[in-house]
Amino acid sequence: MKIFRIQLMIAVLFLGAFSIQAQDFKDGKYAKEKAVEGYSLDHSYDVKKISEYKGKQTHAKNIILLIGDGMGSSHVFAGITANKGNTYFQQFLNIGYSKTQSANKYTTDSAAGGTAISAGVKTNNGSIGVDAEGKAVKTILEIAEENGKSTGLVATSSITHATPASFIAHQASRKMYDEIAEDFLKTDIEVFIGGGMMNFSKRKDGKDLISELEKKGYKIADNLKDAMDFKGDKLAALIYDKHPEGIDKRGEMLVPATDKSIEILNKNKKGFFLMVEGSQIDWAAHGNNTEQLIGELADFDRAIGEALKFAEKDGNTLVIVTADHETGGFAVKNGDNNGSVKGEFTSKGHTATMVPVFAYGPGAEDFRGIYENTELFYKMVEAFGFKK
Ligand code: MG
Numbered sequence: 039m040k041i042f043r044i045q046l047m048i049a050v051l052f053l054g055a056f057s058i059q060a061q062d063f064k065d066g067k068y069a070k071e072k073a074v075e076g077y078s079l080d081h082s083y084d085v086k087k088i089s090e091y092k093g094k095q096t097h098a099k100n101i102i103l104l105i106g107d108g109m110g111s112s113h114v115f116a117g118i119t120a121n122k123g124n125t126y127f128q129q130f131l132n133i134g135y136s137k138t139q140s141a142n143k144y145t146t147d148s149a150a151g152g153t154a155i156s157a158g159v160k161t162n163n164g165s166i167g168v169d170a171e172g173k174a175v176k177t178i179l180e181i182a183e184e185n186g187k188s189t190g191l192v193a194t195s196s197i198t199h200a201t202p203a204s205f206i207a208h209q210a211s212r213k214m215y216d217e218i219a220e221d222f223l224k225t226d227i228e229v230f231i232g233g234g235m236m237n238f239s240k241r242k243d244g245k246d247l248i249s250e251l252e253k254k255g256y257k258i259a260d261n262l263k264d265a266m267d268f269k270g271d272k273l274a275a276l277i278y279d280k281h282p283e284g285i286d287k288r289g290e291m292l293v294p295a296t297d298k299s300i301e302i303l304n305k306n307k308k309g310f311f312l313m314v315e316g317s318q319i320d321w322a323a324h325g326n327n328t329e330q331l332i333g334e335l336a337d338f339d340r341a342i343g344e345a346l347k348f349a350e351k352d353g354n355t356l357v358i359v360t361a362d363h364e365t366g367g368f369a370v371k372n373g374d375n376n377g378s379v380k381g382e383f384t385s386k387g388h389t390a391t392m393v394p395v396f397a398y399g400p401g402a403e404d405f406r407g408i409y410e411n412t413e414l415f416y417k418m419v420e421a422f423g424f425k426k
């Protein structure tokens with residue numbers, strides 16, 4: 039009896055302490071602290087509650103893979119803090135970590151990091167869609183095409199840049215932008231939206247890849263409005279000569295590009311594979327620019343929201359969010375409840391740390407745990423129900 043009373047007392051004290059803490063937070067104890075001098079978003083955004091995936095099937099008809107280039111866990115938390123604690127990131131229940139080491143470097147670049155995810159092989163830094171011996175390796179985009187699915191790539195960089203390139207091209211070096219552009223014509227990709235017009239139209243070899251794309255049935259759009267007005271089946275939207283600008287200047291691009299791609303790809307009854315990249319999270323971190331970083335994170339999170347809203351309605355779509363590596367050795371040193379983020383960086387380059395993986399939909403449970411980045415490819419192949 040005495041023991042029971044002590045236990046009860048401990049329990050009451052414990053609960054009391056917990057409720058005081060919870061109360062403090064709710065009453066804005068932290069908000070009442072002196073506001074933290076940091077960076078905040080110009081506009082916070084609404085986040086729709088996505089209902090939990092309750093379906094029974096383990097195979098997915100569609101996969102939407104969203105890659106935040108250079109996006110580590112602290113970058114995600116900066117995004118959460120900046121939107122005052124509410125983001126699409128927090129709606130995922132299946133969360134894991136990917137280890138990003140490449141074949142020849144403990145700290146990867148986006149080419150080897152992208153190829154690990156797209157094709158399941160560890161390759162050397164700088165290599166695009168080839169293994170460490172330089173041999174071309176089949177990507178998830180190509181496998182999806184072979185199986186009759188539609189495919190798409192969206193990026194806030196040039197579409198020939200390392201991350202999107204690693205899904206569609208096979209080149210020894212990420213710098214071979216013109217050669218990477220030519221590889222787009224060797225596939226049956228349905229939609230691509232990003233920058234990089236010059237690698238198709240103003241090439242060193244003088245070839246006119248734009249008319250080649252037109253011959254293959256693509257509508258070419260050199261601006262976002264034309265891309266958004268498109269109603270057909272094959273779209274090549276090269277809306278900047280080289281790279282799109284940073285979030286403060288380019289404005290709304292990633293969200294409508296994601297929506298338009300889903301609209302085009304979803305016409306295929308056999309399903310689709312779409313990769314969407316928040317390319318400039320990496321560049322903001324290279325620049326140690328917290329202000330751009332939270333802007334790019336908000337932009338990327340809203341694109342995740344579009345993918346999740348589609349997946350919730352569709353019921354046959356697996357949404358995966360991850361990164362190729364971490365950039366900046368970033369920390370959220372402080373912040374407050376009003377969306378202020380005080381960031382600090384330990385590097386101007388990439389770091390070796392593992393990066394988060396978030397998954398929603400059929401097969402999402404498979405993405406839990408800590409594993410090599412190459413596993414992401416095999417997990418996607420498995421989720422599609424393809425033979426390895
Ligand atoms: Mg990239």
Ligand code: ZN
Binds near residue numbers: 108320321324365388
């Ligand atoms: Zn980088």
